[in-house]
Amino acid sequence: DLAVGRSALITARKRKKSAPPLKTPIFETPRGGLTMLTRALEQAIRSMGGTIATDTKVEKVSRRYKAYLIVTDSQTNPEIIADSMIVTSPARASATLLSDLDEQVSTSLATTDHASVVMVTVKTQETEIASFRGLSGYLVAKPDQDRVTAVSFGSNKWAHWQPNDGSMILRVSLGRDGATTHDLIHEWEDERLVTQVIDEVSRHTQTAITADISRVTRWPDAFPQYRPGHLAHIEKIERSLADSSPGVFIAGASMRGIGIPACVAQGENSAKSVAEFLAHLRD
Incomplete structure (x- = not known):
């Protein structure tokens, strides 16, 4: 309703004029910088018994029976067997990682502009x-x-x-x-x-x-570009992965939102999907 929208804008403008001037910045961020978010995440993962491999490149992902073989360049742990995984790298990097699992998905991700x-x-x-x-x-x-x-x-x-x-x-x-x-x-x-x-x-x-x-x-x-029809494009990729590679999920700035809140939401939703998938495996 245009009339309602115009009324809301007028009200907001009046409130802004009558509001006292701000004496402090209106933006918020961690005092130590956004790296504090990744540090907090690291601490949470380690506190729950999780492990993190840094300075390690994933070179290949392939099927290993009903699980997945993740090959890395690590000298100490070059191969990892996983029942499920979440791929959060930029779209083009993800395209390379997923090429042996789903060629169609790999081709689609590789077309993402940055x-x-x-x-x-x-x-x-x-x-x-x-x-x-x-x-x-x-x-x-x-x-x-x-x-x-x-x-x-x-x-x-x-x-x-x-x-x-x-x-x-x-x-x-x-x-x-x-x-x-x-x-x-x-x-x-x-x-x-x-x-x-x-x-x-x-x-x-x-x-x-x-x-x-x-x-x-x-x-x-650094910045993936969402072209017209982007969400439909991502949904098609997700359906293809569900058929070809059950338990493999995609998330991150290239998929369903580039901002921090959107990426956090994707992480939470992907974690729920993994939990549901693993519960189904146990059944």
Whole structure:
């Protein structure tokens, strides 16, 4: 109902105008960074008697009677027999792993597009940038884009990022789906990337910022791209796996949501599916 929707928007706008100004960031994240999530998960798994193999590559997965043989490059435990498994790697990597189990699934996963990005984090003490305090950042409209696509005022968003010397921390994204990113990822040196960021952000904000400290992080093929019909595509893959490889489940950013909450939900749902499958085996 358009009338109801318009009324809701008007109400929200009025409430925003009458609300007191915020004195703290509106965003939340673990103080130690998102790595705290993986550390907590690791601790939970180990506390329940689970094992984790790091720096270990899975080279092949195949059927072993009613179970699955997982071949790794580990010197101590190169072969693992599993009744069930959840594959959470990026779609193209999963395509390779599942090729011996279901060729159709492997081919479908291999067609997934991914976008590469570079993140440049900059600490600046320019006084002019202080006018942006209280703002979370901005997106660069495609007609105005050069290489920078978004700028996050990180120290405004995250309380634990706020420096004590009055400076600001910016986190800048370069690259997106449909744009050339090979040079950013594989050719440009860190210094050139930082210079590009400083030039573009200075132009966007009409300020002359400098980088006191900077950090460059490259994320090749990091963001799976959901094309029209994506969910139907994933459902078809899941049905094929259920027929050809019972007990094998897929999850992760390439499947049913790229954000952390979506990935957590997929993990929980996949764990339930494994439990149900194993219970059926015991029966």
